[in-house]
Amino acid sequence: MKLPKPRKRGDTYTVTVSYQGKRYYCTRDTEKECEQWAALKLLELKAQTKIETGELKPKFLFRDLNEKYYTDVGQLNASKSSRAWMKGQYKNFELKFGALAQKSIYDITPKDLTNWRNKRLKEVGENTVLKEISHYSAMFTFAQKELFLLDENAWMQISKPKKPKARARRIHQSEIELMLKALDYEMGTEPVLSQHYVAWGFLFAIETAMRRGEILAMEKKDIYDGYVHLPKTKNGEPRNVPLSEEAKALLQLVKHDGRRIIPQSENAFRLMWEKRKLAIGLPNLHFHDTRHEAITRMVRVRKLPVEVLAKITGHKKIDVLVNTYYNPNADDLVAAFNG
Incomplete structure (x- = not known):
């Protein structure tokens, strides 16, 4: 022309x-x-x-899709806990994908994604890669079914890493004592310093099977006679957690006038925990192991049926509760059998 x-x-x-x-x-x-x-x-x-x-595809970079997905889904429709994780994925996107971030989504092939998966597996564990693949696959499904940009999802055409065996870590009494000593906290005393509250949260988690985030978000108004009400949890639904006598005694030790039980940010709490556990040679101890320990104790000591236990812990899938979080040793099984 x-x-x-x-x-x-x-x-x-x-x-x-x-x-x-x-x-x-x-x-x-x-x-x-x-x-x-x-x-x-x-x-x-x-x-x-x-x-x-339909003769030509519009220019739409992977980077642009990341921006669009975070704006439309991550900020508007995701739960608070999911939103924080998605924000991390959004901010680290180009660092994680490099040149692939600048490639058009129409040109990204399963081979590209397989190469990315193999490289990523050298940097982080299988569970992290599985979670990331699920996130980016959802992004391509969004482009396919909501934006009508793609005819198929390339992420669905790659093999996923094998899911590692579920963690079954219990916490020994000697480890509890070591952590309390490392955090300079004596059981039964009022927590005052930041490390004291980390120790207090550790003990409270073992008594209640509550997650770290749930404990840190717990407010005084949520404490009732015999239970704590959690208005927001990981699965998006509220739940009530019964309090043992030991858990009630721990709550009575908190004397400050603040709104939240633990007056500390999640990041500060996590860093203190990681620093002190490494200092005493317990790198394999995760705070989430308290959930395994607490659930196993609830079955052993309180003989709770699985359907009641699921209500307390917030598990929607009974098989995850039984196969992942209930970790009895041989003596526990023998006692339960004879009991």
Whole structure:
């Protein structure tokens, strides 16, 4: 198509592009600028026509999809706990994907994603990679079913890493004593310093099977006679957690006037925990192991049936509760059998 010739008007130039019955105008300082605009405009209009007829795919980078998904789903529709994780994925996206982030989603192949998976497995564990693949697969499904940009999801065409064996770590009494000593806390005393509250939270978790985030979000108004009410939990539903006599005694030790039981940020709490456990040579001790320990104790000591236990712990899938979090040793099984 022949380019239209710019016309001089006063101190400027103007040019008109006609395409499929419509006219587009532009004013620039020089004749050359008008010619450049006209050429680019015609290319843009032709490309748009090809996109609308399906002859050409629009330019949409993986990076752009990450931005769109976080804006539409991560910020608006995700739960509070999911939103924080998704924000981390969003912020570290280009660091994690490198050149692949700049590639059009139409050009990304299962081979690209398999190479990324193999590289990522050298950096983090299988569980992390599985969670990330699930997140980015959901992103491509969003592009497919909500934005109507893709015909298929390339993430669905790659093999996933084998899920590692579920962690079955129990906490020995000697480890509890070591952690309390490392945190400079004596059982039965009022927590005052930040490390005291980490120790207090550790003991409270073993008594209640509550997650770290749930304990840190716990407010005084949520404490009732015999139980604590959790308005927001990981699975998105509220639940009530019964309090043992030991848990009640721990709550009575908290004397401050603040709103939350533990007046500490989640990051500060986590860093203190990690620093002190490494200092005493317990790198394999995770705070989440308290959940395994607490659930196993509830079955052993209180003989709770699994359906009641699931209500306390917030598990929707009984098999996850039984096969992952209930970790009896041989003596526990013998005692339960004979009991």
